[in-house]
Amino acid sequence: MxxxxxxxxxxxxxxxxxxxxxxxxxxxxxxxxxxxxxxxxxxxxxxxxxxxxxxxxxxxxxxxxxxxxxxxxxxxxxxxxxxxxxxxxxxxxxxxxxxxxxxxxxxxxxxxxxxxxxxxxxxxxxxxxxxxxxxxxxxxxxxxxxxxxxxxxxxxxxxxxxxxxxxxxxxxxxxxxxxxxxxxxxxxxxxxxxxxxxxxxxxxxxxxxxxxxxxxxxxxxxxAKEKRIFIPPVVDKELKKAVAEIAIEKIKSAITIPDKMRRQKTLDEMLEETIEKLNTGETDISREISALFNDIERELVRGMILNDNIRADGRHSEEIRKISCEVGILPRTHGSALFVRGETQCLAVVTLGTAEDEQRIDSLEGESSKTFMLHYNFPPFSVGEVKPLRGPGRREIGHGMLAERALKAVIPAKTEFPYTVRVVSDILESNGSSSMATVCGGSLALMDAGVPIRTHVAGIAMGLIKEGDRVVILTDILGLEDHLGDMDFKMTGTEKGITAFQLDTKIGGISHEVMERAFEQARQGRLYILDKMKETIAAPRENLAPYAPRIYTMQIKQDKIRDVIGTGGKVIRGIVEQTGVKIDIDDSGLINIASPDGESAKKAMDIISGITAEVELGKIYPGKVKRVVDFGAFVEVLPGTEGLLHISQISDKRIAKVTDELNEGDEVLVKVIEIDKLGRIRLSRKEAMRDKSTERTLS
CATH class of the missing domain: 3.30.230.70 (GHMP Kinase, N-terminal domain)
Structure with missing residues (x-):
């Protein structure tokens, strides 16, 4: 060892x-x-x-x-x-x-x-x-x-x-x-x-x-073991020359076609034509021809950027594709947006839920929960392909998490906005930067849903073309530039600063100086996109969508939580059945009441207020006789709270037996006349009757 x-x-x-x-x-x-x-x-x-x-x-x-x-x-x-x-x-x-x-x-x-x-x-x-x-x-x-x-x-x-x-x-x-x-x-x-x-x-x-x-x-x-012999593939120069003679001028023309699908169709036809002309011997060399064809395409695309600062769709290195934004495009959802950048199209939809909808996570660190989640979907039709639909792949999970991190920084705390928030990004069309389109679309949809995010978040994908000491950093890369370039760098943020970032290279690393240039170029691009987004919606809507649940909050003392829940959850179940609301209570005593309308929520809040209310000295309460004893009666003045009504406090006149005036189940007005150090409550019916009589006289 x-x-x-x-x-x-x-x-x-x-x-x-x-x-x-x-x-x-x-x-x-x-x-x-x-x-x-x-x-x-x-x-x-x-x-x-x-x-x-x-x-x-x-x-x-x-x-x-x-x-x-x-x-x-x-x-x-x-x-x-x-x-x-x-x-x-x-x-x-x-x-x-x-x-x-x-x-x-x-x-x-x-x-x-x-x-x-x-x-x-x-x-x-x-x-x-x-x-x-x-x-x-x-x-x-x-x-x-x-x-x-x-x-x-x-x-x-x-x-x-x-x-x-x-x-x-x-x-x-x-x-x-x-x-x-x-x-x-x-x-x-x-x-x-x-x-x-x-x-x-x-x-x-x-x-x-x-x-x-x-x-x-x-x-x-x-x-260390001795490294196995690896001989890098040798380029067949004669075959490459033959491919170039047939295709190079046509490739030069094709790579400047702005439309992705038309450009790819043209290149595919050229490749097929080249293979037909050169693959004529007994040995099948179609794969070699295809590889050399792709090499020539790569060299031409990169050379055009390095030498002329012109990209496949005609932009210069720092130019961003045309952007369009729409919000509120789906009538029954809680929030929706369509973000389009060039040939990349993201439909983002927000759904608001209650505490029951939180994502429960069981990991090696223990159990936890998430109230904000973002899911990214990349269906095959978005790039004109036919593939079976399966669950989300590694790429979709990775892109979704990057976008989730980007937006998480502006999501309000649970105490401020007690909803579970889910954002779904469906990529309907893709030509690069779909994860960054997800960030932009998600931010727009959150504002459309009325989620009180502090500000917009935008994302931009950067690329790199490097040959020796010659370096060109690309803003808002196409799928072609991602494939043929040397770096994929994604940055998201607000006007104030960065919220998420991901950098990957294909050339064994990049220097501090190149990163510094890329960061500044990304910042400029991000600010431009944020301005475009604010033109569509600059602040969260004041009201939630009509189909979103309404959540009302109230705070109770921690020692009252068990009273609201009841033995085996009996009390809270009764409130839910009576009002039709959903109730969530956390350990601090914060209660969230989710309801389709304000009336049922108010009814539930009134019931809870009654359960958690505390008896006040000198206040008159309508009570119910729970037990009768020789020396008086125990009267419930609040749910679960009883006081002693002594026989001497039942009436102004002398009574021989409590049952001459009161029996179990009777409703009676009583006044709190004492709360001792142990919290025991003394009540008076005669003082309550006196006070009520005085009120009637004065009125």
């Missing part, structure tokens, strides 16, 4: 290999505090022909036993991956993928198993580091290592790898991954932070990443 360790800002990270999973191509156990993960990687020896990408799959699994739990459900075992596991799988995949050598087409699978889950909030970071280490010491070609850290800002100070408690207090939280030389991936969220603060956080994180990369190199030095 081989083991190395390093101190990263007071936390000890260790990597070991040679004890577990020895038949994998690479296996590393990562530890930090009580958190332990096992990362394994295996790559097939047979290359898959005809691929223009590396067939890599990364899976992250949280074992219930790692936190001392038994899984729920009938079968009591781990099942399909949770949303968190899917998002973490993507988080690990994204910095690893660009470091596989171009042309490496062997099926490769990396698996991260969480074996022990502590309070360090580090399992995902350990997963990235351990997976990179597993690739580094394996025989699989890999241009790493890559390191990662989480960085947060608590009370104005940056914290490296904050724990769970510290993360909850952060106004900036991000994961940064990179090599010793450059940043490869950034993902996170913030409370309207500045570009300067974000750049500072990334720079600080990168300094710590260098130590993590050095740790992996130490492990490589003592435990």
């Amino acid at each position: 081989h083991k190395v360790e390093v101190d990263v800002q007071g936390k000890i990270f260790s990597l070991e290999t040679g004890r577990l999973a020895k038949q994998a191509d690479g296996a590393v156990v990562g530890r930090c505090g009580d958190t332990v993960v096992l990362a394994t990687v295996v790559s097939d020896r047979i290359e898959k022909k005809g691929l223009d990408f590396s067939p890599l799959t990364i899976d992250y699994q949280e074992k219930a036993y790692s936190a001392g739990k038994i899984p729920g459900g009938f079968f009591k075992r781990e099942g399909r991956p949770s949303e968190k596991e899917i998002l973490t799988s993507r988080l690990i995949d994204r910095p690893i993928r660009p470091l596989l050598p171009k042309g490496f087409c062997c099926e490769t699978q990396g698996i991260v198993n969480v074996l022990s889950y502590g309070d360090e909030n580090i399992a995902d970071i350990l997963g990235i580091i351990s997976m990179s280490a597993a690739f580094t010491i394996s025989d699989i070609p890999f241009n790493g290592p890559v390191g990662a850290v989480r960085i947060g800002r608590v009370a104005g100070s940056f914290v490296i790898n904050p724990d769970i408690r510290e993360t909850e207090e952060c106004d900036l939280a991000l994961v940064v991954a990179g090599t010793e030389d450059a940043v490869v991936m950034v993902e996170g969220e913030g409370q309207e932070i500045t570009e300067t603060d974000l750049l500072e956080a990334i720079s600080l994180a990168h300094q710590e990443i260098k130590h993590v990369c050095a740790l992996q190199r130490d492990l490589h030095a003592i435990a």
Whole structure:
């Protein structure tokens, strides 16, 4: 067994290999505090022909036993991956993928198993580091290592790898991954932070990443396998020349067609024509021709941007496509918007619910709930394809979470707006930046629904074309530019600052200077889009939609909660049955009453007020005789609250027996004449009668 360790800002990270999973191509156990993960990687020896990408799959699994739990459900075992596991799988995949050598087409699978889950909030970071280490010491070609850290800002100070408690207090939280030389991936969220603060956080994180990369190199030095022979595919220059002679001028013409579907149809026809002319021998070389055709297209698109600052749809590098916004387009929904940017179209719909609609989450950290959620759908027709409809894929879950983080920063607190809020984004047409269209459409729909968000949030996707020292940063990228470019950088925010961000590169990392330029260009684009959105709706509607539930709130004392609920929930069920409302009570005594109309809500509130009211000295109450005893009667003046009406206080005249005046079930007016230190209440019927008589005389 081989083991190395390093101190990263007071936390000890260790990597070991040679004890577990020895038949994998690479296996590393990562530890930090009580958190332990096992990362394994295996790559097939047979290359898959005809691929223009590396067939890599990364899976992250949280074992219930790692936190001392038994899984729920009938079968009591781990099942399909949770949303968190899917998002973490993507988080690990994204910095690893660009470091596989171009042309490496062997099926490769990396698996991260969480074996022990502590309070360090580090399992995902350990997963990235351990997976990179597993690739580094394996025989699989890999241009790493890559390191990662989480960085947060608590009370104005940056914290490296904050724990769970510290993360909850952060106004900036991000994961940064990179090599010793450059940043490869950034993902996170913030409370309207500045570009300067974000750049500072990334720079600080990168300094710590260098130590993590050095740790992996130490492990490589003592435990690495010899790398397998990998020969990058060699370009057939003669065949490429032949493809170019037939197609290059036509490709030049086609890539300037602004309409996406017409452009792609033209290119597909050209490719088919080229294959027919060149694929005439006994050996089928259609795949090679297709790959070379795509290479030429890539070179021409990138060259046009670098040399002429002209993009496929005719825009220059900083230009944003035409934007249109509409709200209130669906009559029965609680809020709706249609956001269109170029050939990307997002229909966003908001639904308001009650506490019963909150999303319950059972994770290794324990049970929690969400009152705001966003779901992103990308149907095949949005790009003119035919595919079976399944549940949401990894991409849809990832895009939805990015948009959710973007909007979460402006969603009001539950005490201010006691609704569960769900935003659904249906992408009806797509040509790049659909997740950022979701942010814009979601913000518009929230205002249309009357959700009191502080301000609009907009999102923009940025790209990069880099050849040597020549760099062009693209604003509002097309799908073509995303596919052929070197960076996909998404930034969302308000006029004040950034709320969410995601950066991925395809070239092994980008420099601080390039990031700084991209951030400023993104800020300018974001402000332009926000102005367009405000032209359509500048503030939340004052009233909710007529079909949205109405929620009324009231506060009671904590010691009165049990009175409202009653034994086994008897009292609260009775109120619900009597009024038809929905009632939610939290531990602080805050009550939310959801009702289709104000009348039934008022009725429920009056009942609860009666139950929770406290007896006041000197006040007259209509009471009901609950018990008769020799020395008087016990009278209920408020629900669950009784006082003693002594025989001497029943009447001005002397009575021999209580039952001469009162019996069980009688209704009687009584006045509170004493509340002693123990809370016992003394009542008087004769004083109540006197006071009422005086009132009649005066009137």
